[in-house]
Amino acid sequence: MRKSRTTLNLGTGTFVLLGFAALLFLTTQTTSRGITLFANPPHYDLTAKFDNVGDLKVGAPVSMSGVEMGRVTKIAFDPKEYKAVVTMRMDARYNQLPTDSDASIYTQGLLGGKFIGLTPGGADTYLKDKDQIDFTQSAFVLENMIGQVLANFGKSSSPSDSTKSAPDTQATAAPKAMEKKQ
């Protein structure tokens, strides 16, 4: 009826070990206090400064032409320029990105997470480890855009503005106002 002592100890030991491993996994791997367990494949790091990263998260993909080339590894704040500094870990296979490439933050789907899209420039020199991407475009923040649209509605309905407000002046005013807010 009783198992032999070794089997018993082995079974209990394995079970308790698995249980605590599972608890450890839950507390470290599913929460923000993450610890990376596995070594990374060959890579190089790039940084880019954005006015606003929206809800870009660490781990978000970095892609060019829809092909994933890296991940966001760190999002920090630059207190001098008041900008967000995003560090990207790029796959070493894609090491021929022109130095004047630009980085924009896009949204996956309507409510999806944010990701960084790179567009190639025309320079002959390539980005190296620890380089910075100078041309950036901030995240599209839905609330600001809605506020902008509402403000424009308000303007165009008032009689004094409606005479001189051409659609193109509004269109150019909108991004400027957005930048100020951000």
Added chain:
Amino acid sequence: MNLVSELWTSLIESLVGLGAVVRFLLRLVAESPRALLRVDVIAQQIYNSGALSLVIIMLSGLFVGMVLGLQGFELLQRFGSEEALGTAAAIGLVKELGPVITALLFAGRAGTALASELGLMRATDQLSAMEVMAVDPIRRVVVPRFLGGVIAMPLLAAIFSVIGIYGAQLIGVQIMGVDAGSFWSQMRASVGLSDINEGFVKSCVFGVACSLIAVYEGYHATPTAEGVGQATTRTVITSAVVILFFDYLITAAFL
């Protein structure tokens, strides 16, 4: 008039039953510190309740996680936010499905085993024989089984959750093509230690409840073959109701 008096009697009876369970629990808790020192006996019971339930817990966890992955993907896809699948699966498993389904399975697998074992000891007069030999059966037999269940349950729930998240990842990332980085990073960004704490508290409470009901029913079983069967059935039914009731209470308390 007859009906009223019957209702009154049954109300009094259930209150008496509740009181007896609570007193039994207090007795077990009072005996626990000394029983914890007998490591080998406790280990035997952890093996019986925990290690032997491992396979059913892991299989169920995998399938629950895979279903979550499939259903969650189907739903989230409509809003173009498949990346939230990791968050949905992890929160659902860690806070709710992990503890509750594990506890229900635990009641079915380990609870019935405990109840029928103790019931059979009662029916074959083994417990009375111990009393005759001046060995306290509660201290010697019941408390180690109770403690084994209490220790095993949170560990089983954690294993269930982890396997479930793996199952959701298997379907969502490997088959449906959700981005792996978004899956994990969104999960990490929105699952907090408080969520895991809630799941842990739930599984501890369920562990105490399931083990207590099982040993109580088994220990107080009518000493017949039929009585043992009834004790086993009552263990499962009472455990299921109590688990879901406490699940609501704890969820409300953590909100």
